[in-house]
Amino acid sequence: MEAAAVPGAARRVAARVRRRSPVEWARDHSTAFWIVVGLTALAAALRFATLGVQSYHHDEVVTASRVLRAGFGHAMHAVWFSESTPPVYYAIAWIWTQLVGTGEFGLRSVSAVAGVLTVPVAYLIGVELRGRRAGLWAAALVAVNPMMLWYSQEARAYALVALFGALSALYWLRAERRGERRDFVWWGIWSGVAIATHYFVAFPILAEALMLLRRRGPRTSLIGMAILGACAIAVAPVAIHQTELGHAEWIGNFTLGHRLAETAVTFVIGETGDIIARPERPWLAIVPLALSLGALALLLRRPADRDRHAAGRPLLLVAAAIGIPVGIALVDSSKNFVLARNLIPALVPLLAAIGIAIASPASRKLGAAIGALLVAYSLGFCILASTDEQFQRPNWGAVADSMGEPHGPRATVTWTLGEAPLRYYLSTGAIQVRASEGYDWLVKEVDFVSDGAAPPPPRRLLGPGFRQVGLESTGRLDIRRYRFQRPGLAPLRLRQLRDAKLDFRSNGVLLDGVGPE
Numbered sequence: 001m002e003a004a005a006v007p008g009a010a011r012r013v014a015a016r017v018r019r020r021s022p023v024e025w026a027r028d029h030s031t032a033f034w035i036v037v038g039l040t041a042l043a044a045a046l047r048f049a050t051l052g053v054q055s056y057h058h059d060e061v062v063t064a065s066r067v068l069r070a071g072f073g074h075a076m077h078a079v080w081f082s083e084s085t086p087p088v089y090y091a092i093a094w095i096w097t098q099l100v101g102t103g104e105f106g107l108r109s110v111s112a113v114a115g116v117l118t119v120p121v122a123y124l125i126g127v128e129l130r131g132r133r134a135g136l137w138a139a140a141l142v143a144v145n146p147m148m149l150w151y152s153q154e155a156r157a158y159a160l161v162a163l164f165g166a167l168s169a170l171y172w173l174r175a176e177r178r179g180e181r182r183d184f185v186w187w188g189i190w191s192g193v194a195i196a197t198h199y200f201v202a203f204p205i206l207a208e209a210l211m212l213l214r215r216r217g218p219r220t221s222l223i224g225m226a227i228l229g230a231c232a233i234a235v236a237p238v239a240i241h242q243t244e245l246g247h248a249e250w251i252g253n254f255t256l257g258h259r260l261a262e263t264a265v266t267f268v269i270g271e272t273g274d275i276i277a278r279p280e281r282p283w284l285a286i287v288p289l290a291l292s293l294g295a296l297a298l299l300l301r302r303p304a305d306r307d308r309h310a311a312g313r314p315l316l317l318v319a320a321a322i323g324i325p326v327g328i329a330l331v332d333s334s335k336n337f338v339l340a341r342n343l344i345p346a347l348v349p350l351l352a353a354i355g356i357a358i359a360s361p362a363s364r365k366l367g368a369a370i371g372a373l374l375v376a377y378s379l380g381f382c383i384l385a386s387t388d389e390q391f392q393r394p395n396w397g398a399v400a401d402s403m404g405e406p407h408g409p410r411a412t413v414t415w416t417l418g419e420a421p422l423r424y425y426l427s428t429g430a431i432q433v434r435a436s437e438g439y440d441w442l443v444k445e446v447d448f449v450s451d452g453a454a455p456p457p458p459r460r461l462l463g464p465g466f467r468q469v470g471l472e473s474t475g476r477l478d479i480r481r482y483r484f485q486r487p488g489l490a491p492l493r494l495r496q497l498r499d500a501k502l503d504f505r506s507n508g509v510l511l512d513g514v515g516p517e
Contacts, residue, residue, distance in 0.1 A: 032132045036123045043119045043143040047112040047152045050386045052105030055397040058417040060155040061424045064102040084247040086235050088197040089157035111159035115152025119143045121166045128173040130310040130356045138355030144378040146270030157198050158344050164194035165201045165345040172208040176215050184224035192231025201345040207320035252336045259338050266340035277504050291374040295357040303362035311356040314349035321346035389476045398474040400425035408444030409513030413497050415504035430510045435495045442489035448480045450502040461496045
């Protein structure tokens with residue numbers, strides 16, 4: 001009789017659940033839940049509101065036009081021969097772009113979704129480490145961090161690896177605390193997927209693996225280690241081949257000290273310097289760096305022992321994510337790949353540690369004040385970067401629209417890293433030309449695209465017969481046009497044109513129209 005009554009009772013409970021009003025459903029969830037929902041919505045608004053506004057940058061054009069332009073097999077082959085990162089991001093992006101295309105909004109939405117999902121994951125990491133209050137601060141810091149915003153709007157792998165790395169850290173903490181098989185399985189899966197998304201996440205994952213072996217032993221950890229090992233073995237041939245290609249060797253052109261200082265600035269205000277052809281502005285990072293260091297200094301207080309221990313876990317990952325590649329670079333200069341965006345796996349653990357420091361009961365009022373200031377500054381900077389062209393990628397799409405179709409063979413002199421996106425937006429079959437190729441190029445027009453107003457180029461750069469026929473502004477970028485006024489075409493002084501003062505670090509040359517003489 002009792003057994004027969006159970007299904008009926010279950011149906012009545014299910015019916016009551018279905019009849020719950022939205023108000024009743026909301027009451028069943030904690031205040032913390034709704035705060036996380038709000039922070040996630042804020043993160044989504046910041047990332048999606050201006051997702052398609054900026055033109056593609058250099059590396060994004062590689063993704064859109066070289067890797068994803070044909071079938072899946074072509075995409076994976078392009079990753080094999082032209083990239084320095086593993087294939088998971090490109091596989092996901094290829095599948096997604098079959099539905100939405102490779103336009104700026106559609107392609108970048110992969111990264112934007114990853115950036116949004118990282119917010120609740122950061123909350124869960126904070127909860128695992130020190131409770132809801134720490135989780136809420138961690139989620140808030142991730143939601144408004146300018147570097148997380150920048151790479152959530154970049155058609156590259158960085159936002160995705162930040163998400164996967166955060167999921168790996170979450171299940172590492174759960175596996176250490178609970179020791180359940182399912183946590184080790186999920187840790188192995190997310191860690192393996194993360195390594196197959198970006199190689200640099202391997203360093204904090206190595207630290208996680210060593211801590212699991214130390215805390216839980218090889219037997220308990222075996223299933224997670226096996227999954228991780230299988231993924232690492234699968235991606236190893238790609239890593240070895242890409243290393244031999246040397247696509248990342250340009251990083252060594254900058255000193256290690258410069259790149260580490262740049263990393264500190266980028267972690268708190270995003271990409272605001274060389275990558276967008278702007279002068280370095282480290283003074284903008286003084287306030288958030290001081291607030292972040294001030295928050296971490298709160299952990300040094302004597303009553304903060306538990307918080308110091310909790311923050312030590314993610315800080316261990318930060319030390320591994322940054323310290324190991326720096327150590328490798330110091331030992332072997334040919335393996336010097338330290339760069340702010342490569343170190344992004346350290347960012348979420350770092351923000352989680354800062355969240356713990358801010359939430360510490362030992363200094364609640366001071367911590368809350370520091371946290372509020374840091375969140376306010378970061379949010380304000382995110383809004384500034386989303387609305388001010390001076391903090392954005394150069395608008396190559398507007399330049400291409402203004403230039404239009406060539407009237408004859410046309411050379412365009414501009415930033416070296418602007419050649420690929422300008423070529424992408426011109427859609428006129430433009431080619432990048434090099435002095436080392438040794439051709440004698442002939443042109444009818446030479447255009448100069450500068451970062452802001454630039455002086456007219458000296459006559460020696462163009463030669464006789466050229467006259468200025470236009471000066472246009474597309475916001476931050478100016479276009480100065482010169483056309484050959486005599487019959488026929490004029491030789492292109494390719495080497496000299498690279499010396500034009502355009503306020504870029506280096507100049508490159510594109511050519512529309514006919515080939516060499």
